[in-house]
Amino acid sequence: MEQKNHENKERTVSGYIIYRLACIVFVALFVSVMLFMVSGLPEFASQQGPVSSEVSYKYLKDTVTDTGAVNAVAGMILDYRAFDTLGETCVLYAALICVLLLLGHTRLKYSKAAAGYMPGRIDLSRESNPLKDDDILKVSMRVLFPVIVLYGICVVMNGHISPGGGFSGGAVLSGAFILYANAYGEEAAEKIIGRKLYTALTAGAIGCYCLIKSAAFFMGANGIEDPFPKGIPGTLISGGVIPLLNICIGIVVACTVYGIFLLFMKGGFRE
């Protein structure tokens, strides 16, 4: 067995240097070909580039009248191209489910399957490490937690009149919950968001997004008058359904990131 390992290592060492040199040559060739193609592009920040085409012209001209949102990017991704945002939310879901499949097993206290792989290395009698509370973080969280949550809600709600939107606001909200779980321990965090509420929020928010946007498509296709007011552009109550969609996406992103964090730390919720 020792001999075989030594032989294997020797075989990999001799082909190793050729492999690494070939990789460096390949990367250098690739980059030079791409640089040659970059030289054929129009100049940076020029006015006659092919991107200044009719599509962006229409988006900039008609955003305020069609959607009511002042932020052209938010109007584009939540009204004209709302399917892309739905697909992106599904990618988040797929990542959460994959991480749940891979790391959910540690809830079973270093299960016997893992101990079978690495005999003698995993101590079955050791409790999996729960999240404990921390005194320094507790003192600072008394001040910081409401501020972070307020900032996250502000970024989410103002997605249609200023830069921001659902994704960045959801990330900020998830940061607040991660800090809370680290400061007060896992039992206090489970009192705020437990397993049932988490499942309801995560599944319900994407369902709400689909329902609201399908209703908007249906009403638009059949010529029914839109019940959500476009409002005065530039105020908070404007933009039709875009603030509601922003809230749904913010909830989805916050819950997904918080769930992935809990899965990495201790394998999920207590049960």
Place this chain on the structure above:
Amino acid sequence: MTYFFDLFRTNLPEASAVILFGMGLGNLILARNLIKKIIGLNIMDSSVYLFLAAKGYIAGRHAPIVDPGTVDPSLYIDPVPTGLVLTGIVVSVSVTAFLLALTVRLYERFGTIDIDRIMIDLRAIEKEEDE
């Protein structure tokens, strides 16, 4: 050589994005540690987003927050690449989370995160199973 410097003068962010892509690709292929490979993949993603956002910039214009009074599209930059990059950033973080979960499982299985050691152990196990 002057051709090369001329390229940097006219298309600076695009050329830098291509070189960053090459650096990330070298990191992805040549690093022995799995965490370094994942960092390399993230650098590649960031460089592609830099390229896309640089193609949307037009000199002398502002961010696409439209003034609701006057509607003049020649005052704003292109909003379409910004929407594409927003989707891309979220997909990049999802892929990173999945790859890190795979790394943790590989460490539990093999006891190391060196990809060469993992391949050696895997081939040894397959040889044992064949015999």
Place this chain on the structure above:
Amino acid sequence: MQLIMPVLLVVIFILAAAVTVTKKLLPAVIIFMFYGLVMSAIWLLLESPDLAITEASVGAGISSILFFVTLRRLKEIDPEKNDGQDVPGGSGGASGKGGDSA
């Protein structure tokens, strides 16, 4: 204002090279976090505030949190093997960065 852009791009190159060369894992992740922050500043220079705020919160925030939690998780399973050191089994960096032709 346009003098800042080449300076920031040079800083980005130095950070990407530093991630390749660093041997330990924890400094590599911290340098990657700083890379995300400088990239967010570049996007502000390219007049896309949506991208800047999203990259600052998602790239420099959440992605780095996931890396740190992974490093903690990797050290936890074998506590008797590494006493305060870095992760065992190959912390060597890449031997070439490629792409810097000419």
